[in-house]
Amino acid sequence: MQAQRFPEQGLPDLSARRSRLLGDGSRRGLLLSTTSTVVVLAALVAVFLLAPGSAQVRHTFFNPTDMWQALVGDPKAGYYSVGEALWLNIRMFVAAEIGILIVGLFVAIIRQSTGPVLLPLRVVATVYVDVARGVPLILIIFAIGFGAPALRLTVISDQSAAVYGVAALVISYSAYVSEVYRAGINSVHRSQVAAARSLGLSQWASMRYVILPQAIRTIIPPLLNDFISLQKDTALVGLLGAIEANKAAELYSDTVFNYSSYVVAAILFLILTIPLARFTDHLIRRDQARRLAGAPGVSGTGQ
Amino acid sequence: MDRDTGRTDPGASVSPDRADALRIQGLRKSFGPHQVLRGVDLTVAAHEVICLIGASGSGKSTLLRCVNLLERIDAGTIWLDGQEITGRGVDENAVRRHIGIVFQSFNLFPHMTVERNVTLAPMKVLGLSRAEAAAQAAELLNRFGLGEKRADYPDRLSGGQQQRVAIVRALAMRPRLMMLDEVTSALDPELVADVLDVIRELAEGGMTMLIATHEMGFARDIASRVCFLADGEIVEQAPPDRLFSEPSDERTRRFLRRIVDAGRM
Numbered sequence: 001m002q003a004q005r006f007p008e009q010g011l012p013d014l015s016a017r018r019s020r021l022l023g024d025g026s027r028r029g030l031l032l033s034t035t036s037t038v039v040v041l042a043a044l045v046a047v048f049l050l051a052p053g054s055a056q057v058r059h060t061f062f063n064p065t066d067m068w069q070a071l072v073g074d075p076k077a078g079y080y081s082v083g084e085a086l087w088l089n090i091r092m093f094v095a096a097e098i099g100i101l102i103v104g105l106f107v108a109i110i111r112q113s114t115g116p117v118l119l120p121l122r123v124v125a126t127v128y129v130d131v132a133r134g135v136p137l138i139l140i141i142f143a144i145g146f147g148a149p150a151l152r153l154t155v156i157s158d159q160s161a162a163v164y165g166v167a168a169l170v171i172s173y174s175a176y177v178s179e180v181y182r183a184g185i186n187s188v189h190r191s192q193v194a195a196a197r198s199l200g201l202s203q204w205a206s207m208r209y210v211i212l213p214q215a216i217r218t219i220i221p222p223l224l225n226d227f228i229s230l231q232k233d234t235a236l237v238g239l240l241g242a243i244e245a246n247k248a249a250e251l252y253s254d255t256v257f258n259y260s261s262y263v264v265a266a267i268l269f270l271i272l273t274i275p276l277a278r279f280t281d282h283l284i285r286r287d288q289a290r291r292l293a294g295a296p297g298v299s300g301t302g303q
Numbered sequence: 304m305d306r307d308t309g310r311t312d313p314g315a316s317v318s319p320d321r322a323d324a325l326r327i328q329g330l331r332k333s334f335g336p337h338q339v340l341r342g343v344d345l346t347v348a349a350h351e352v353i354c355l356i357g358a359s360g361s362g363k364s365t366l367l368r369c370v371n372l373l374e375r376i377d378a379g380t381i382w383l384d385g386q387e388i389t390g391r392g393v394d395e396n397a398v399r400r401h402i403g404i405v406f407q408s409f410n411l412f413p414h415m416t417v418e419r420n421v422t423l424a425p426m427k428v429l430g431l432s433r434a435e436a437a438a439q440a441a442e443l444l445n446r447f448g449l450g451e452k453r454a455d456y457p458d459r460l461s462g463g464q465q466q467r468v469a470i471v472r473a474l475a476m477r478p479r480l481m482m483l484d485e486v487t488s489a490l491d492p493e494l495v496a497d498v499l500d501v502i503r504e505l506a507e508g509g510m511t512m513l514i515a516t517h518e519m520g521f522a523r524d525i526a527s528r529v530c531f532l533a534d535g536e537i538v539e540q541a542p543p544d545r546l547f548s549e550p551s552d553e554r555t556r557r558f559l560r561r562i563v564d565a566g567r568m
Contacts, residue, residue: 191408197399
């Protein structure tokens with residue numbers, strides 16, 4: 001839908017992108033920025049290497065052998081592969097993300113509704129958003145993960161830790177995401193609603209065909225931001241006993257008494273989150289460029 | 304009520320053999336403490352073209368928005384083709400289906416192509432199939448010189464083209480009444496003529512229209528009747544040659560004098 005709407009805009013060319021990263025892009029600027037980067041990095045490495053406990057830290061956190069063993073795992077020795085465990089993080093992330101997008105939209109639409117009949121639902125939605133945003137995620141995870149099994153209900157009490165974890169993530173994040181949706185809906189100008197309603201479209205049809213498609217365009221960057229944070233927060237589900245990457249790293253360090261496994265987990269999370277972060281930045285920049293170019297339709301004076 | 308002041312010219316009243324397309328009686332609307340409409344009476348016969356003139360803030364736009372039920376009215380009654388549309392339990396979507404409105408700022412849907420802008424409501428509201436709606440859109444767009452813009456997005460069009468698309472979008476609902484709210488005010492001067500030509504064509508085709516405008520020359524050309532609004536009332540209404548050449552109310556005279564002084568007529 002994105003590419004379709006602005007067919008004339010492709011990717012910004014690479015030189016423009018590089019100059020943004022490095023300063024003004026001139027030869028002198030390039031030299032200066034390279035030098036300062038090297039100096040700063042060298043200083044940091046020097047501090048790390050020359051610190052009194054450097055050798056010990058390197059052995060405990062950055063031991064290549066331990067890192068490799070943690071990555072591939074060895075069930076016979078009592079620990080799992082951090083790499084394989086990451087697969088659970090990814091699955092939890094995707095499942096939670098789908099749930100969040102749906103529940104968040106639902107809550108946002110209820111809170112935006114105006115009819116007097118829906119007042120009770122609006123109150124429930126508002127209380128939910130306040131509570132879910134106000135309670136730390138970790139407490140929600142405990143509440144669901146230990147509370148649901150304790151109820152001893154069929155189905156509800158028979159799920160795995162990962163399922164409870166996803167449920168807790170959905171409950172917590174949907175509250176934030178519903179506010180993002182709401183901001184997006186409010187960012188669409190009132191005149192668009194008037195135009196849609198004046199054609200005889202119902203309130204729902206106006207929302208579905210006119211308001212939401214425009215709102216979603218503006219909220220994609222903030223939504224992706226929330227999802228970067230969601231990717232990392234899947235690690236908290238390990239607290240319920242699910243063997244995800246962080247939990248696997250913990251089991252390794254408990255067994256071998258070396259923390260390099262945590263560094264492996266950290267690197268794996270970075271591999272997941274950095275592309276998404278770069279993609280988000282790219283979308284934000286593209287949006288800015290678009291706004292600077294100015295849509296001719298807005299001024300009404302034409303091209 | 305002394306609402307008869309609005310009808311200073313009996314010659315302009317509607318002949319009884321034609322049904323009233325629109326009738327407004329005692330319409331009042333306030334925004335907070337600000338009274339925008341203080342009892343408007345207006346009758347529009349089928350195929351009549353009514354131009355509303357008056358200073359900015361005189362209530363022209365609000366009047367149109369009230370007729371389209373985009374604003375909740377405080378008092379008064381509106382009938383469309385003899386049916387009351389301001390009563391309780393009236394389906395506002397059904398009413399709007401029959402009334403087209405075009406706004407000063409076009410308000411095209413920026414995320415849709417021209418064709419989709421025009422076909423959306425016929426498909427979703429009238430239940431036309433995609434093919435039917437597209438055929439109708441193509442016909443209307445061609446008629447108004449927009450045929451090759453069909454697949455473009457609104458931000459690729461000039462203001463004049465966008466406004467013509469907005470008119471086509473309203474026409475695609477086959478409205479019984481078209482309302483135009485200062486549709487040329489946001490346009491560059493050289494783009495105005497194209498849009499006025501479209502409106503003229505509609506008038507010649509017999510479309511019943513209620514037009515709020517600052518284009519006095521155009522109003523003079525096209526209107527069957529011109530209504531001058533001031534202070535939330537229709538101060539004077541008459542056929543254009545009479546209203547522009549021998550206005551009877553002092554406020555009308557003052558307004559027209561200012562227009563002439565500004566070189567706009």
